[in-house]
Structure formats: C-alpha cells, structure tokens
Amino acid sequence: MATQQPTLKSFTKEEVAKHNKPGDLYVIIDSIVYDVSKFGAMHPGGLGVLLDPEVAGKDATTVFYGLHRSEILQKPQYQRLRIGQIEGEKQRIQSMLPGDLSRVPYAEPTWLTPEFKSPYYNESHRALQKVMRKFVDEVIYPDAQICEENGKRASKEVLQAMAANNLNAMRLGPGKHLHGRELMGGVVKGEKYDYFHELVVNQEIARCGGRGYADGLNAGMVIGLPPVLNFAKEPLRSKVIEEVFGGQKVISLAISEAFAGSDVAGLRTTAVKSEDGKYWTINGTKKWISGGMHSDYFTVGAKTDGGLTVFLVPRGEGVETKQIKTSYSTAAGTAYITFENVKVPAENMLGPEDGGLLVILSNFNHERWVMCCGSARSSRIIVEECLKWAAQRYVFGKPLLSQAVIRYKLAQMIAKVEAIQAWLENVTFQMCNMNYKEQSRNLAGQIAFLKMQSTRFAGEIADDAVQIFGGRGLTKTGMGKHVEQFQRTQKFDAILGGAEEVLGDLGVRQAMRKMPKDVRL
Numbered sequence: 249m250a251t252q253q254p255t256l257k258s259f260t261k262e263e264v265a266k267h268n269k270p271g272d273l274y275v276i277i278d279s280i281v282y283d284v285s286k287f288g289a290m291h292p293g294g295l296g297v298l299l300d301p302e303v304a305g306k307d308a309t310t311v312f313y314g315l316h317r318s319e320i321l322q323k324p325q326y327q328r329l330r331i332g333q334i335e336g337e338k339q340r341i342q343s344m345l346p347g348d349l350s351r352v353p354y355a356e357p358t359w360l361t362p363e364f365k366s367p368y369y370n371e372s373h374r375a376l377q378k379v380m381r382k383f384v385d386e387v388i389y390p391d392a393q394i395c396e397e398n399g400k401r402a403s404k405e406v407l408q409a410m411a412a413n414n415l416n417a418m419r420l421g422p423g424k425h426l427h428g429r430e431l432m433g434g435v436v437k438g439e440k441y442d443y444f445h446e447l448v449v450n451q452e453i454a455r456c457g458g459r460g461y462a463d464g465l466n467a468g469m470v471i472g473l474p475p476v477l478n479f480a481k482e483p484l485r486s487k488v489i490e491e492v493f494g495g496q497k498v499i500s501l502a503i504s505e506a507f508a509g510s511d512v513a514g515l516r517t518t519a520v521k522s523e524d525g526k527y528w529t530i531n532g533t534k535k536w537i538s539g540g541m542h543s544d545y546f547t548v549g550a551k552t553d554g555g556l557t558v559f560l561v562p563r564g565e566g567v568e569t570k571q572i573k574t575s576y577s578t579a580a581g582t583a584y585i586t587f588e589n590v591k592v593p594a595e596n597m598l599g600p601e602d603g604g605l606l607v608i609l610s611n612f613n614h615e616r617w618v619m620c621c622g623s624a625r626s627s628r629i630i631v632e633e634c635l636k637w638a639a640q641r642y643v644f645g646k647p648l649l650s651q652a653v654i655r656y657k658l659a660q661m662i663a664k665v666e667a668i669q670a671w672l673e674n675v676t677f678q679m680c681n682m683n684y685k686e687q688s689r690n691l692a693g694q695i696a697f698l699k700m701q702s703t704r705f706a707g708e709i710a711d712d713a714v715q716i717f718g719g720r721g722l723t724k725t726g727m728g729k730h731v732e733q734f735q736r737t738q739k740f741d742a743i744l745g746g747a748e749e750v751l752g753d754l755g756v757r758q759a760m761r762k763m764p765k766d767v768r769l
C-alpha cells in the first residue's frame with residue numbers, strides 16, 4: 249500500500265483550489281495534496297503545465313498517471329512536497345512493496361497466480377521465490393538502475409550479498425557443489441536444490457531492470473566456471489571455485505573471436521606446449537566476452553596440435569582487456585581480450601588435450617536454458633508494462649485499451665509469454681528427471697528450439713510494445729523506460745549463446761539423426 253501519512257493535514261477541495269498561481273501552487277494526486285510552489289520552477293515537464301487551469305489547485309490524478317511512473321512519487325525529494333490529504337478521501341493507487349507479487353493479470357506466471365495450480369513447484373520453490381523477489385527488489389534493482397546508466401559494474405555490496413547468500417553457487421545449477429551450503433538464508437537445502445529452484449533464481453534476477461548490468465552480474469561465471477567445476481584437477485579446482493563462489497574472484501568464458509563466433513571449430517587462438525610439457529603458451533584474441541573487463545580468470549578455448557583445448561588463464565602478464573561498447577550498458581563489462589605469449593601451467597588445462605570441443609559443448613544446454621529463463625521473464629515484464637500503460641493512458645478521451653487494435657497486440661503478447669513459460673517448465677521438468685548425459689542426448693534440440701522461439705517472440709513483443717508506447721518506447725527515462733531498454737537489448741538473447749538460425753538448424757539436425765530409417769509417408 250502507498251505510504252499513508254496519518255499526520256497529514258486535512259484539506260477540502262475548495263481550500264486547495266485557492267492555491268492556483270505561480271509561487272502559491274498546489275495539486276492533488278490520488279487524494280494527497282502536493283505543494284509545488286517552489287518545485288514548479290524545477291519541474292522537468294515545466295511550470296506552465298502545472299499552471300494549466302485543469303491542473304493548478306485541482307485533482308490532477310488522471311493526467312499525472314498519464315505522464316509519470318508511480319515510482320516518482322515514492323522518491324524522498326517528492327515525498328517532501330506532500331502537505332495534506334483531502335478530507336474524507338483515501339489513496340486508491342497501491343504501490344508495490346519490495347517482495348510483492350504483481351496483481352496485474354499475466355504479470356506473473358500461473359504458478360505465482362493465486363487461483364492457479366502447478367505440478368512443478370513445491371513449498372521450497374515458493375519460499376525461495378519469496379526471498380529472491382525481496383532480494384532483487386531491495387538489493388539488486390536499485391544498484392542496476394544506477395549502474396546501467398553510468399556503465400559501471402555492480403557494486404561491491406551487491407556482489408558480496410550475492411556471495412554471502414551462496415547465489416553464485418546456486419546459479420551453476422543443482423549438484424554436489426551445493427551440498428552442505430546454506431542457500432538464501434537456508435530456505436532450501438543444497439541437497440534438495442533442483443532446476444526449478446534455479447529457474448526461480450534466474451527469473452527473479454531477470455527482473456533487475458538492467459540488461460547490461462545483469463550480464464555483468466557474474467553471468468560470465470555461469471558459463472565460465474562449469475568447465476572448472478567439471479574438468480579441473482585438484483587443488484586448482486577447489487581453490488578457484490571457492491574464490492568465485494565467495495565473490496573474491498571473477499571468471500568469464502572466452503571462446504568467441506572476431507574470426508569465429510558460433511563456429512567454435514574455427515577459432516584461431518593457439519596454445520603451444522613447452523618441450524618439457526610443464527606449461528603452455530597462448531597467443532590470440534577473443535571478442536564479446538561478457539564480464540571480461542571484471543574478470544580475474546578466463547576459461548579460454550585454443551587451437552592445439554590435434555584439435556581444440558580449454559585452459560584456465562589467470563589475468564596476468566600478456567593478458568589485456570579492452571572495453572567493447574555495445575548497444576547495452578558497459579556495466580556488462582564486455583571485453584576484447586588479447587593474449588600475448590601468455591604462459592599457463594599444464595595443470596590449468598581443463599579436460600583432455602585436444603578434447604576441448606566436448607568441454608565447451610557440454611555447457612551449452614545449460615547456458616541456453618538459463619537464457620530462456622531470462623528472456624521469458626523479461627518479455628513478461630513488458631506485457632505488464634503494456635497492460636498498465638494501455639489501461640492508464642487516455643487518448644481521444646478514452647483509455648488506450650478501448651482500441652481493438654491495441655487489445656489484439658496485447659493478446660498476441662500474452663499468448664507468447666504464456667506459451668514460452670509453459671514450454672520452459674516442461675523442459676525444466678525433463679532436466680530434473682534426466683542425468684547430464686541424457687540431457688545432452690535428448691534435450692539439446694528442445695532447448696535450442698526453445699531459445700530460438702523465446703527470442704523470436706521477444707523481438708515481436710518488443711516491436712508491439714514500442715507501437716503501443718509510441719515515442720515513450722524510444723525514450724530512456726520516464727514511462728517507457730523498460731520498453732525502451734527491452735527493444736534495444738532483446739537482441740542480445742537472440743545472438744549470445746547461439747544465434748536463432750544456428751539453433752533452429754541444430755534442433756532439426758538432431759531430430760534427423762533420430763529419424764527412424766523405416767518410416768515412410
């Protein structure tokens with residue numbers, strides 16, 4: 249509920265109406281009286297609009313919500329403008345508190361909608377969702393708003409809070425690495441953590457409202473650390489894992505190059521073994537490395553004599569990172585990396601010599617599934633934004649929602665997010681019931697198609713959302729800020745982790761491999 253202030257003075261509408269000129273100016277918004285006498289001169293929308301006879305000294309609730317996000321009135325500098333409340337009236341517009349679920353239809357997936365049931369989620373998933381929602385609202389969201397704008401990486405406080413709650417470890421998915429750990433204050437036991445818990449974590453983090461920031465928030469670890477977890481030898485393995493889980497060190501995956509992206513086999517970075525076999529010398533470049541600017545370790549794919557080999561390369565002599573400016577925030581830490589005669593000990597080899605393709609490919613399913621979780625949730629946020637906007641925005645004297653063409657766009661958007669979430673939950677259920685090998689054998693195609701379709705839909709949703717928001721969908725601040733960011737950044741999901749076309753092709757080729765030889769039309 250919006251902050252009620254019992255000490256506020258009572259006003260009648262007639263009293264407020266007397267304050268309607270420059271230097272003595274009140275407005276009523278949702279029963280609260282604001283003294284904008286001094287603020288008027290600093291108002292970003294100008295003083296003139298506040299002096300309009302329909303606004304000055306009047307109830308301006310409808311016009312206000314047609315032009316501002318409700319969060320504006322929650323800011324301390326604007327709360328100070330409150331001087332009273334209209335006698336006998338109550339606030340009708342409810343603000344969300346940290347941790348709240350949205351009450352807007354389709355703003356939450358069905359399992360979080362009171363009237364619906366789900367076979368997939370138990371009490372521990374629900375408990376985790378509650379603490380994650382509050383954590384994102386209170387800790388991550390405010391930091392994301394600042395960093396997405398100034399381009400700096402997530403603050404130390406956020407990174408430490410994530411490490412303290414074992415969120416880094418949780419983002420690698422279920423497994424022995426979680427056993428015995430206290431997760432988010434103990435709401436779920438490490439031994440019981442499954443892919444639905446991870447889906448909850450991914451979908452809540454996707455609500456942080458900063459797409460570049462989110463990629464800089466250890467997303468590189470989600471893809472860079474599994475090769476260490478699964479293929480490094482002790483004691484290196486435990487050392488690096490504890491450093492990264494504990495938030496002391498950052499790791500990213502350095503595979504793609506200016507020469508080769510989806511074509512992993514075409515990489516040009518080389519690794520040459522020393523004569524005594526004790527170390528390797530790495531030379532080459534890497535491009536579009538998410539989190540690379542922040543990283544202490546890089547999981548690097550390099551060409552070796554008989555194929556491809558993966559190495560853990562610590563930042564040090566010969567390693568240089570340069571910021572790449574992409575269409576989202578530099579908070580992502582996207583880097584161009586050069587390796588010049590970088591020597592790494594033989595113990596830093598991850599997996600077999602010349603067997604790196606398996607090391608890289610074994611990680612792809614999880615990476616893509618994580619991206620589907622994020623894409624589905626980000627698309628849903630846009631549906632909520634559009635539903636609210638269409639209901640509160642008045643054009644030609646009527647809400648935007650009264651136009652059939654707008655309702656049709658909303659119908660398309662809603663159907664898309666519901667379809668993707670349902671498919672995602674089905675795939676997640678299969679992941680919970682298959683071991684790693686079975687997942688690789690059976691789910692690569694499903695996950696590839698799911699990612700292809702999630703990001704295709706996200707593109708269409710972004711397009712419709714901008715049409716609904718108009719110029720505000722192209723404006724970085726104000727009413728359309730989430731829509732603007734989404735239309736500018738949704739393509740990252742369509743490219744990173746495998747382009748839509750490559751994934752679609754992969755899925756069909758996998759299906760063809762399973763085609764029975766003895767079937768005919």
Ligand code: HEM
Nearest residue numbers: 275282292293297303308311312315316320326725726727
């Ligand atoms: C306590 C009262 C008010 C406060 C604190 C306030 C604050 C703000 C702020 C912070 C912005 C810029 C933020 C953004 O880009 O969304 C803004 C823009 C604006 N405001 Fe207000 N405002 C108030 C009342 C009003 C009222 C009653 C009107 C009625 C006409 C109004 C008209 C506008 C307009 C036209 C803009 C520019 C919107 C745009 O660029 O799309 N404001 N206001």
